[in-house]
Amino acid sequence: xxxxxxxxxxxxxxxxxxxxxxxxxxxxxxxxxxxxxxxxxxxxxxxxxxxxxxxxxxxxxxxxxxxxxxxxxxxxxxxxxxxxxxxxxxxxxxxxxxxxxxxxxxxxxxxxxxxxxxxxxxxxxxxxxxxxxxxxxxxxxxxxxxxxxxxxxxxxxxxxxxxxxxxxxxxxxxxxxxx
Amino acid sequence: xxxxxxxxxxxxxxxxxxxxxxxxxxxxxxxxxxxxxxxxxxxxxxxxxxxxxxxxxxxxxxxxxxxxxxxxxxxxxxxxxxxxxxxxxxxxxxxxxxxxxxxxxxxxxxxxxxxxxxxxxxxxxxxxxxxxxxxxxxxxxxxxxxxxxxxxxxxxxxxxxxxxxxxxxxxxxxxxxxxxxxxxxxxxxxxxxxxxxxxxxxxxxxxxxxxxxxxxxxxxxxxxxxxxxxxxxxxxxxxxxxxxxxxxxxxxxxxxxxxxxxxxxxxxxxxxxxxxxxxxxxxxxxxxxxxxxxxxxxxxxxxxxxxxxxxxxxxxxxxxxxxxxxxxxxxxxxxxxxxxxxxxxxxxxxxxxxxxxxxxxxxxxxxxxxxxxxxxxxxxxxxxxxxxxxxxxxxxxxxxxxxxxxxxxxxxxxxxxxxxxxxxxxxxxxxxxxxxxxxxxxxxxxxxxxxxxxxxxxxxxxxxxxxxxxxxxxxxxxxxxxxxxxxxxxxxxxxxxxxxxxxxxxxxxxxxxxxxxxxxxxxxxxxxxxxxxxxxxxxxxxxxxxxxxxxxxxxxxxxxxxxxxxxxxxxxxxxxxxxxxxxxxxxxxxxxxxxxxxxxxxxxxxxxxxxxxxxxxxxxxxxxxxxxxxxxxxxxxxxxxxxxxxxxxxxxxxxxxxxxxxxxxxxxxxxxxxxxxxxxxxxxxxxxxxxxxxxxxxxxxxxxxxxxxxxxxxxxxxxxxxxxxxxxxxxxxxxxxxxxxxxxxxxxxxxxxxxxxxxxxxxxxxxxxxxxxxxxxxxx
Numbered sequence: 001x002x003x004x005x006x007x008x009x010x011x012x013x014x015x016x017x018x019x020x021x022x023x024x025x026x027x028x029x030x031x032x033x034x035x036x037x038x039x040x041x042x043x044x045x046x047x048x049x050x051x052x053x054x055x056x057x058x059x060x061x062x063x064x065x066x067x068x069x070x071x072x073x074x075x076x077x078x079x080x081x082x083x084x085x086x087x088x089x090x091x092x093x094x095x096x097x098x099x100x101x102x103x104x105x106x107x108x109x110x111x112x113x114x115x116x117x118x119x120x121x122x123x124x125x126x127x128x129x130x131x132x133x134x135x136x137x138x139x140x141x142x143x144x145x146x147x148x149x150x151x152x153x154x155x156x157x158x159x160x161x162x163x164x165x166x167x168x169x170x171x172x173x174x175x176x177x178x179x
Numbered sequence: 180x181x182x183x184x185x186x187x188x189x190x191x192x193x194x195x196x197x198x199x200x201x202x203x204x205x206x207x208x209x210x211x212x213x214x215x216x217x218x219x220x221x222x223x224x225x226x227x228x229x230x231x232x233x234x235x236x237x238x239x240x241x242x243x244x245x246x247x248x249x250x251x252x253x254x255x256x257x258x259x260x261x262x263x264x265x266x267x268x269x270x271x272x273x274x275x276x277x278x279x280x281x282x283x284x285x286x287x288x289x290x291x292x293x294x295x296x297x298x299x300x301x302x303x304x305x306x307x308x309x310x311x312x313x314x315x316x317x318x319x320x321x322x323x324x325x326x327x328x329x330x331x332x333x334x335x336x337x338x339x340x341x342x343x344x345x346x347x348x349x350x351x352x353x354x355x356x357x358x359x360x361x362x363x364x365x366x367x368x369x370x371x372x373x374x375x376x377x378x379x380x381x382x383x384x385x386x387x388x389x390x391x392x393x394x395x396x397x398x399x400x401x402x403x404x405x406x407x408x409x410x411x412x413x414x415x416x417x418x419x420x421x422x423x424x425x426x427x428x429x430x431x432x433x434x435x436x437x438x439x440x441x442x443x444x445x446x447x448x449x450x451x452x453x454x455x456x457x458x459x460x461x462x463x464x465x466x467x468x469x470x471x472x473x474x475x476x477x478x479x480x481x482x483x484x485x486x487x488x489x490x491x492x493x494x495x496x497x498x499x500x501x502x503x504x505x506x507x508x509x510x511x512x513x514x515x516x517x518x519x520x521x522x523x524x525x526x527x528x529x530x531x532x533x534x535x536x537x538x539x540x541x542x543x544x545x546x547x548x549x550x551x552x553x554x555x556x557x558x559x560x561x562x563x564x565x566x567x568x569x570x571x572x573x574x575x576x577x578x579x580x581x582x583x584x585x586x587x588x589x590x591x592x593x594x595x596x597x598x599x600x601x602x603x604x605x606x607x608x609x610x611x612x613x614x615x616x617x618x619x620x621x622x623x624x625x626x627x628x629x630x631x632x633x634x635x636x637x638x639x640x641x642x643x644x645x646x647x648x649x650x651x652x653x654x655x656x657x658x659x660x661x662x663x664x665x666x667x668x669x670x671x672x673x674x675x676x677x678x679x680x681x682x683x684x685x686x687x688x689x690x691x692x693x694x695x696x697x698x699x700x701x702x703x704x705x706x707x708x709x710x711x712x713x714x715x716x717x718x719x720x721x722x723x724x725x726x727x728x729x730x731x732x733x734x735x736x737x738x739x740x741x742x743x744x745x746x747x748x749x750x751x752x753x754x755x756x757x758x759x760x761x762x763x764x765x766x767x768x769x770x771x772x773x774x775x776x777x778x779x780x781x782x783x784x785x786x787x788x789x790x791x792x793x794x795x796x797x798x799x800x801x802x803x804x805x806x807x808x809x810x811x812x813x814x815x816x817x818x819x820x821x822x823x824x825x826x827x828x829x830x831x832x833x834x835x836x837x838x839x840x841x842x843x844x845x846x847x848x849x850x851x852x853x854x855x856x857x858x859x860x861x862x863x864x865x866x867x868x869x870x871x872x873x874x875x876x877x878x879x880x881x882x883x884x885x886x887x888x889x890x891x892x893x894x895x896x897x898x899x900x901x902x903x904x905x906x907x908x909x910x911x912x913x914x915x916x917x918x919x920x921x922x923x924x925x926x927x928x929x930x931x932x933x934x935x936x937x938x939x940x941x942x943x944x945x946x947x948x949x950x951x952x953x954x955x956x957x958x959x
Contacts, residue, residue: 037317144245164240168249170780 006130025063027097027145029070030127032084035121035136036076036097038162045119045158050094053079056086058111059101089114100124100134108132119158123147130173139170146170189367196359197352204351208344215340219333220308224301227310227328230257230548231299235314235324238268242314242321243275250277262328264307268314269323276322277613291325306330312423354715369393373403386414464912465522468881470514471910471931472837477507479843482936483850489768501744516647520630522912523654529915530572530659534580534682537567537601537716542735544577548584553725555593559584562600563594569608575655578680579663582648583612590616590673603725607661607678614674619667627665628653652677707732707941708821710754713742713768714786715760719806723755723786726810732941739768744780750945752821758787758795766791766798773799783818786813830854830872834864834890835908844877844908851940853947861885870898875926877939880909888917891924899949904946908935 032055053076058065067083074081084095089111093099095131098120100111105126112133115122122135129137130150135157148171154161166172186194186684198319234254241250250268257263257279265288266279273290291311293300298320301310307329314322369391374784389410390403468573481503483489484496492500522528523872541561552559569576587597598613631646649663656663656677667673710731714720715738724733734749736742739760746754754772757764760817765785772778783799802816831853835841848855856873862885868872876894880887888909894900907921910931921928927942929935 031244037243038240149246162240164237165244167253168240168244168246 023066024138024140024145026066026070028160029063029067031138031145031147032097032099032123033070033076033081035123035165036081036114038165039096039121039154040160041096042119042158042164049080052094053081054084054095055081055097055099056084056092056095057099058086058089058092059104062101068179072153087130092118092120095120095137097121100126102126106119108134116153116157121154121159124132130171136169141170149175150174187367189363189369192363192367193356196363197356200352200355200359203934204348204355208348208677209800211344212337212341216337219337219340220303222442223308223328223333224310226299226937227308227326228299228312230260230324230325231312232324234266234268235312235322238277238324238711238865239314239316239321242268242270243316247277251279253277254279257326260328262330262332263326264329265323265327271320271322275322285853288325290323293323303330306334308671325435330655355512365395368398369399369403372741373399373406376760377406380410386410386417454666459521459525460527463518463525463527467514467518467912470912471794472516474507474511474839475910475931476837476839476843477503478511479840479847479936481507483843483846486850489846511513513647516651518912519651520647520654523651523658527912528658530575531599531915532570532572532659534568534570534613535573535576537569538563539737540577541574541599542717542724544580544584544719545582546728546733547589549684549725550728551585551588555588555591555595557588557591557594558596560596560598562598564601564603567601567603567608569677569679570682571659571661575659579652579655579677580610580612582652586648587612587614588676590614592616603681604678606681608679608681609676611674611676613672615672618669618671619665619673620669624665624667628663708936709734709749709941709945710821711736711742711746711749711751711754711815713737713739713754713760713765714757716757719757723813726813730814731817731821732937739765739771742768743771743775743778744771746781747775750777751781752945753801754781754782754783755786755817758785758789758791760831766794769795769798769800784816784820830874832864832867832873832885833857834861834882836860836878837879839881845935847939848877848943851944853943861887861890864890866896868897868903874904875904875906875943877906877908877943878925880907880911888920892918895924906939906942 023058027083029055036053036055047092055067055071060126061067069131071081086095089098092115093157099117100122102110102125104124108124109128109132112122116133122133123130123138124136125138126134127137130148130153133150135150135153137150139146141150147169149161149166150173151161151166152174182189183194183582206431211668234257238250241253245277254266254268254277255508257266258281261281263279264281267288268278268291275287275290278287291300291309293313294309298313298315299311301308303309307327309325309327311323311325312326313320319355337930365601373390376388380386380388389407393400393403399637406750480498481500484500485504486496519528534862539562545559545561549559575848584599591597595615597615599610600613601608601610603609630650653663656679661678663675663677665675708731710727710733712720712723712727712735714723714735717737720735720737724735727733731752734745734751736745742754742756745751756765756768760768765787767784769783772781772783784801784802784804785795785800786804786806788806790805795803801820804813804816831848833841833844833848833855835844835857836859838859841859845855845857856867856871858867862883864876865885868876876890878890887909891905894903894905905925906927906929907925908929908931911917913921918928926946927938929939929942
């Protein structure tokens with residue numbers, strides 16, 4: 001964790017154990033975990049009943065071992081954070097956060113529609129993701145990984161997003177899509 | 180402050196109050212200030228800490244999502260607080276993440292250390308507060324926020340606080356001063372008033388003043404009460420004192436009045452006493468004159484009768500005349516003693532004290548006593564130490580010594596012995612006369628010095644004494660500051676001792692008795708020529724005196740110088756001279772006597788152990804005798820040179836108002852071969868002197884009309900009579916002044932209280948012989 005935090009906070013991926021620079025996905029893995037810290041899930045949701053805090057990757061996993069390494073030993077609200085890999089939206093029953101792989105680009109709308117019924121934070125780096133009802137979309141600002149927030153989608157799902165998170169978002173969309 | 184002890188009490192009180200108030204206020208203000216500073220600092224720290232926390236909370240997401248821009252936006256909110264100079268956010272591993280500078284010209288600082296286990300630390304440095312605080316998110320440290328704030332606000336606040344405190348301080352001090360003034364007045368005013376009262380009381384001595392009450396019940400009131408009480412007591416004492424003083428004064432006045440009265444009475448008494456004294460003096464004077472004059476006639480005529488001048492007497496007549504002589508001599512002695520005693524009692528006896536040596540006065544007395552002693556074969560021994568100087572009246576000294584010696588001779592049986600010794604006892608010289616006489620009983624010793632006391636003794640001794648000698652001696656000695664005492668054992672002898680003050684040995688003036696006051700040679704033969712014995716050894720002098728005294732009158736000198744002086748004064752008929760003497764040799768003395776006109780004609784017989792006849796005769800000695808000498812040889816030689824009384828027809832003018840005295844004098848002088856002429860008043864005497872050549876005058880002093888002193892004055896005023904020899908014969912008691920006049924103006928003084936005949940013949944003879952010798956010297 002300490003190692004992860006170090007390079008996350010510095011902002012410039014710099015893993016001391018690794019000779020190469022942290023990749024975008026290394027950063028995105030950390031961000032996924034951090035999102036979990038700024039979001040509140042409805043207490044009566046299915047995911048809340050779970051013992052663990054599951055961060056799920058839908059479709060082809062772009063993180064490799066990075067996500068597991070990031071989440072190892074971490075807890076949020078006293079629950080241990082685990083990474084899960086799923087292939088369909090239906091498997092996301094106990095997921096708090098679902099990262100939609102860019103490989104799922106084609107069925108993005110279908111997946112968004114399916115997931116938005118659940119109290120699940122949807123994150124993806126697929127372009128136009130937030131405009132299409134996705135909640136948080138990674139974007140690149142130069143070489144820096146940033147993200148956009150679709151607040152309407154978040155509120156629709158019954159989730160509460162910390163204003164802190166909004167402060168650092170590049171764009172916060174309201175009522176922009178979904179219709 | 181140095182002179183704070185000189186301040187008035189009110190000043191001191193004020194000063195004390197001010198100091199106390201100022202000290203208390205200063206302490207309080209210092210406490211306030213310290214507390215203010217502390218609370219201001221705490222507030223600043225709290226404020227900055229809160230800001231740091233807010234900043235930290237608001238930059239957690241920026242840190243988590245690596246968004247320094249967002250953090251800087253958050254930090255820029257700090258601009259609202261102008262005191263914040265600088266803020267910086269550091270990442271978890273201490274790298275600067277975002278910063279804020281008030282003046283936009285900042286530099287990034289290294290991450291300050293926060294002590295382990297704490298989330299915050301702060302420090303004041305260089306006028307600012309630095310504070311570092313960990314950014315905690317969900318229980319985990321995410322980074323650090325560091326804020327630096329200047330302290331201007333705090334300082335401003337502190338300054339205004341200090342100002343307020345200073346104002347409060349001053350105001351409090353003023354109030355304290357005001358209050359202390361009020362209280363001080365309550366304390367110091369009574370003290371000042373008390374002090375003023377004390378000063379007035381002490382200055383005016385008015386003890387009726389009272390100090391005013393203070394009206395309070397404190398110690399000052401007690402002091403004032405005590406002071407007033409003290410004044411009350413002093414006033415009481417003063418009143419008592421004044422009363423006592425007044426009483427005393429009254430008593431003193433009373434006493435003064437009494438004293439004045441007593442004084443007045445005393446003065447009256449004094450007058451009476453003075454009158455009585457004057458009367459007594461007059462009585463004494465007339466007594467001495469009136470008693471002696473007739474007695475003089477008795478003594479004189481009986482003398483003449485005894486000498487058978489008027490004609491041969493048969494045995495019976497001679498015996499009767501001798502009884503008359505003895506009786507009258509005794510009576511004369513008695514009168515003299517009584518008069519002496521009276522004079523002593525009346526304080527009229529004058530003492531002319533001088534320093535002289537005992538051994539010088541002794542021979543003159545001895546020469547009188549020795550014939551008496553020799554008649555009874557009594558040996559007189561003198562044990563005189565060296566140079567005993569006494570301070571006394573020489574004449575009175577001799578009188579005392581004579582009295583004691585004649586007493587001793589009287590009461591010592593034949594072939595007895597009399598010792599004279601002399602010793603010094605402290606400041607006194609004690610002279611003792613010891614005899615081997617009958618002694619005096621112890622019970623008589625106490626009264627022996629009283630008047631008219633005589634101890635039982637031989638009949639003839641009792642007859643001879645007047646019973647006044649010891650009484651007179653006692654008084655004479657005591658008046659001269661000495662004492663007389665007696666030690667005696669009945670049947671064995673007596674020892675009389677008298678003391679006189681020691682004279683100073685420094686004033687060892689040569690002994691010159693007055694030129695005309697000659698030693699009284701009681702019992703001497705008539706018309707005896709005068710011989711001057713010069714020898715330094717007293718034994719030799721005494722021997723010569725013993726050989727010569729029956730026929731000649733003796734004067735002694737113990738040195739050459741004394742011999743020259745005495746020879747000039749006394750003009751002796753002959754001089755015996757020792758050659759070996761300490762100060763100047765006899766030859767020198769011989770030359771000196773020869774050179775002096777007055778003494779050049781006096782025959783000088785050298786009596787010496789050295790045989791230097793050639794020298795002696797060459798220097799003008801009349802004769803030369805070698806010691807030891809025989810009495811017969813000495814007398815033969817003296818007779819060869821001393822001419823018998825001249826039978827020159829010299830006329831002597833006799834002046835006396837008493838015809839019997841005149842007749843007596845005529846008889847006496849004519850029997851000695853002189854012509855006389857008698858007048859009975861001073862005026863007549865002057866008439867005779869102006870008309871007739873007279874060789875000498877024999878003058879009475881007390882005469883009606885012109886008295887003797889007046890006659891002397893007139894005679895001495897006459898140029899032709901300046902050198903006229905005047906002899907004075909009187910029964911008058913002379914004063915010192917009178918004596919001085921007589922010493923200056925006359926040749927000799929004879930007193931009717933003694934046996935004056937022999938002296939008269941000697942003196943007259945001497946004067947006439949001197950004139951004759953002078954005349955013959957002038958002719959040759």
